[in-house]
Each structure stands twice: as C-alpha cells, then as structure tokens.
Amino acid sequence: MAQANPNMMQDPPEIRQLDESAVNRIAAGEVVERPASAVKELVENALDAGATRITVDIADGGKTLIRVTDDGCGIPAAQLPLALTRHATSKIDGSDLLNIHTFGFRGEALPSLGAVGRLTITSRVPGADAAAIKVSGGQVGTVRPAALRSGTVVELRDLFHATPARLKFMRTDRAETQAIADTVKRLAMAEPAVGFTLRDMSGGGEGRVSFRADPESGDLFDALHGRLAQVLGREFAENALRIDATRDGIRLFGYAALPTYSRGAAVSQYLFVNTRPVRDKMLTGALRAAYMDVLSRDRHPAAALFVDCDPMLVDVNVHPAKSEVRFRDPGVARGLIVSALRHALAAAGHRASSTVAGATLGAMRPEPAPGPARIYQMDRPSPAAGRAAHQAQAPGFAEMADAFSGRIVAEEVPETGDADTTPAERLPLGAARGQVHENYIIAQTADGMVIVDQHAAHERLVYENLKRQMADTGIAAQALLIPEIVELSEGDRARLLEVSDELAQLGLGLEPFGGGAIAVRETPAVLGEVDVPAMIRDILDELADQGESATLRARIDAILSRVACHGSVRSGRRMRGEEMNALLREMEATPMSGQCNHGRPTYVELKLSDIERLFGRS
DSSP: OOOOOTTOOSSOOOOOOOOHHHHHHHHHHHHOSSHHHHHHHHHHHHHHTTOSEEEEEEEGGGTSEEEEEEOSOOOOGGGHHHHTSTTOOSSOOSSOSSOOOSSOOSSOHHHHHHHHSEEEEEEEOTTSOOEEEEEETTEEOOOEEOOOSSEEEEEEESTTSSSHHHHTTOOOHHHHHHHHHHHHHHHHHHOTTSEEEEEEOTTSTTOEEEEEEOOOOSSHHHHHHHHHHHHHOHHHHHTEEEEEEEETTEEEEEEEEOTTSOBSSSOSEEEEETTEEEOOHHHHHHHHHHTTTTSOTTOBOOEEEEEEEOGGGEEOTTSTTSOOOEESSHHHHHHHHHHHHHHHHHHTTTOOOHHHHHHHHHHHSOOOOSSOOOOOGGGSOOHHHHHHHHHHTSTTHHHHTGGGOOOOOOOOOOOOSSTTSOOGGGSTTOEEEEEETTTEEEEEETTEEEEEEHHHHHHHHHHHHHHHHHHHHOOOEEEEEEEEEEEOOHHHHHHHHHTHHHHHHTTOEEEEOSTTEEEEEEEEGGGOSOOHHHHHHHHHHHHHHHSSOOHHHHHHHHHHHHHHHHHSOOTTOOOOHHHHHHHHHHHHHSTTTTBOTTSOBSEEEEEHHHHHHHTTOO
16 A cells, blocks of 8 residues: 655645744844853944943853953934844834945844843933843843943843754853954954954953953054054064955955965965955965965965945845955955055065064074073183183284184175165175075175075065066967867856956866867966866866966966976085175065075074073173
8 A cells, every 4th residue: 555655645744833932032142142242243233332431341152151242323212222122223214225335234233132031222312311121032022221431231141041053052151252353353444443452351350361452543554564463463564475465346445464474274365345243264365375486385375455445346245244255346355455466475575574584583592591590710711711712802813813713704785886885784684694505595684684594585585486487489389289178067158158268367178179179279388197087177166166266377387486496506615705796686676585485484584682682682
C-alpha cells in the first residue's frame, strides 16, 4: 500500500500576522548581533544628533550594561514613545533612499534593543525639561520627568534577557569588550572633531577608562593625523603617507603606512565610505592590490582610508547593519584606490619605516645587569691611564696601530656642481664609509649612520628598471605552435572576452572558438611554458571575485622579481667605494627602494643620538 507523501497536507497552514514583539525580536537578530552591534547603533545615533562628546560605559563585555551618553540635540519628551516604534526616524523622510547623509536611517535600532533587553532613554532638548522612558522585553512604559543637564543618555541592561538562547552564542567578556573597543575606535577615526571615552564598569565603582580620544582641531588632515595617532599609535602616524586623490566625483583621502610598516594579519585596515565604517571586500581587495608589488603574500598593509562621494553614487542600504556598500561604478572606486596608493608609495622614494631603526636599536641593547653595579676603585681609570687614552686618540694613532684597525675607508666622493653643493654626507643616505661581511654597506650621514643590505637594495633597483623597460617596450607575446583550447561555460567565456583587450596588452592573446570554448594563441614570453587552462581559471576566479584580474600581471611581476634577484649584486661580493656610493645615489632616485621586492627593509638608519645612548654617552 502506497504511503502518503509527508510533505502533502490535507489542510494548508494558516497565514498569521506576527505580533509587534516578535517582529522586533526578529529585527534585533539582524541589527543586534552582539553587544558591539548595540554600541555601534547607539553611538551612530549620538553622532547624528550632533554630539561633540560621547561616553560609552559597559560592564561584563556589554552583556549586563551598555550606557551611551552624549551632548547632542536630544529628543523631545512627546516623541520618546515614537522613537521606540519600528521604522520611526528623524534622519530621512522616506522619499529618497539613495540620498542619505546620516549614519542611521532605518529606524530599527531602538525598538530592536528594547525587544531583547531593558532599555531606558533619558533626554533633554534645549529650553525644555528632561524626560525618560523605559521599555523591557518589548513592553513600553510611560514618559516620566527626569534629571539631565543636556543631550541624551541611553542605558541598555541585560542584553538578550528576553532571548536567552542568544546568550549561549556570546563569546567571553574579554572578547566582547575587545569588539566594542574596536567599534568605538572605528567611529572615533570617522569623526576626529568628536571626543570619545570608553569606560569598563565591570566590578562596580567608577570604572576604568580603556580608551579616550579628545576632540582634534585644525584642518582635515591635521585633525585626522592627530586622531589616528591617538587610536592607532604614534608609530603608525610617523610611518604613514598622506593620501589625497579625486576621480570622477569620488575623493580618496587618509593615510597609508609604508610597506616596511606591515602587519602579519589584516587587523590595521580601516575603510570608510562617506565617514561610515565599512568592511567591503572590493575596497579591501583594492588596498591589497595597491601593495601587491611591495609586500609578500603573508604580510598585510596598514591604512585608514576615506572614500567621499555623492550619496547618489553609493548604496548603503544593502545590509541590515550597514557594514557593506555598493558603488554605482565599482571600477572607478577600485582604480582610484590602487592608483592613489601606488603614486604615494612611489613618491615616498627610498623612505623606510622608522620602526626598523627602533627594532635594530632594541636588538643591539645590552642585557640589563641583574642588580645595581658597583664601581670599584680599580675600575676607575687613573689620571695617567686617562692621559694615555687621550694620546691614543690623537692624530697619528691610526698609523701606529694599523694592525688593530677594522675601518675601511672608501674612496673620496668628488663633489659635483657649484662650490656650495651639498656634500655627500648630507644626502639622505650619506656617503659610504665601508663594507662589512661583504654584504652590508656602512654610510655616514649628517646626523647618524645608515646600514644598507647591498643585495636587497640592488634587487629592488634592478626590478624597478626591468618594469620600466617593459612599460616602455611592452610585454612580448610568444605565439603557440598549437593554440590551446579551453572549454568554459557561456558566462565565463563572455566575462573573459570582455577583458580580452587588456589581457592582450599583457601578452595573452585569446579569441572565441565556438560554443563555450576559447582559443589561446599567445602567452607572455617572459613566463615561458605555462599551464594555460589553470591560468585562465585563476583569471576567471579573480574576475568573479573582484570584477577585474591582476593574476597575469602578478605572475609577470613575479618573474621580473626573480630575474632581478639573480641579476643583482650578490651577498659576498666586495664593492669599491665608488660602487657603494653609486648604489646609494641610485637608491635615492628610485621609487620604493626603501624595501625589497618582498617588503623587507633595504636599509636601517640610526641617529647619532641613539648610538650615543647605546654607549651611555647621553
């Protein structure tokens, strides 16, 4: 006997309208993912209210307390109940969802928070008395008088008490606190003129201030530079390049760090669109592509970049948390980021991160003594010994102690031009004074010394020269004796043929072959023998992921880098004085010569004051 299909029902299910409380809890699942999401929504509301100072108090990672205090415009007492209803907002009028100039606009945050926690809003507008309203588990109370000088205080206690199952998915208090701190720091970078304070109230008492950023003054870049120094640290600010470029109505500004100031993970990448912090895959990929030529795959750049454009050119209404955006023309935004960053890196010339010198000095510092050292009389030099030491340092000592001298004197560098030209020591990389271990050049500058890795430096110089030659003469294509036929889907075939002209400029010649196939007739000669189907599929994967492909260019650059490595000055070769000085001068004139092809520094600069401190002379 045939059994009835369990999916077939005799009576269709009844369609019911969910009650307001259930709707708000469902919305809270999209908007309030964790305590950091609640902090983000509340701080954004404070910024939209025109606040100049914002204080965030949390306890137990935000699970038991989140309190945001601001000095903004406030909410009138009569509108407090309306603020707790869904889709009620003062940010937009609903006529145009593309022309958005505020952080918030959905009108979902406050009712969602009230549905999953115990929420209290206390606010005061100028010229009126303060008022407060409470909501717990979706049940809204009445408006009552309150005491408040100005602005708004939003207090959220016992987050997810109405949905206890969500608490099981929360991470540790420390992890949630870290996520909140990261959220506050991102918003602090977006608004340098606003003061931010984050305080941990766990355990009671007045709490502990874990982050504080005072309002910055000055022009756009001065204020932003000061705020980045507060948030990301002085080292980032010292080693960051100023970025300011515009294309087709889109402006990119901010700061990007030198390649030698890189990180092992993408934890120092902050991207903003119209001051809104976003985590956009396309923008992150553009940042990675800009540093592709100066960083190895296991290193990540550090940057704080702001994309500013007409709100009509970008859609921020594609994600409930507003963390993703969609550009009308993503190619323009991506191309602007890549070109602006590469131009800034090239303009930096031979500059390398100052942290390289700091790490070098740290490695050179002697081990501290286990206790206070005693100086005995026998350790003190006698007057006769002191006079002998001074005589030994007088002129003529080098001639009488040649066997004990380790100094290598380079040939004198002739000065060129007028009589008042700058001597070699005053040039950025100074004048070569010697070579140690047949690999490191020691140069003297006006206020210190420079140690150059001759192989890494020359490798970069040869690589840049090869790229320049290829740009001038083009990439030679090698015709295949038998064309390679690659079977693709119709969509992949069409996507590949759209960029066939760009690929032809890189030496990859292809054409349709009927059906879903393409015929590859030429490959870049510099690559030699290649696995054509695998390369085509890599290009297609990148086209699907980012809209354009840098795979072929990356392979060509990798070959040039390998050629440069084999064609550069090898470690162990002794160099004459004029050769060392010629290398230093070429480094000064070559873009990005401060790091090798893999992002490692090519030289270390030590200031005389730092060297003197090593020997206790300061």
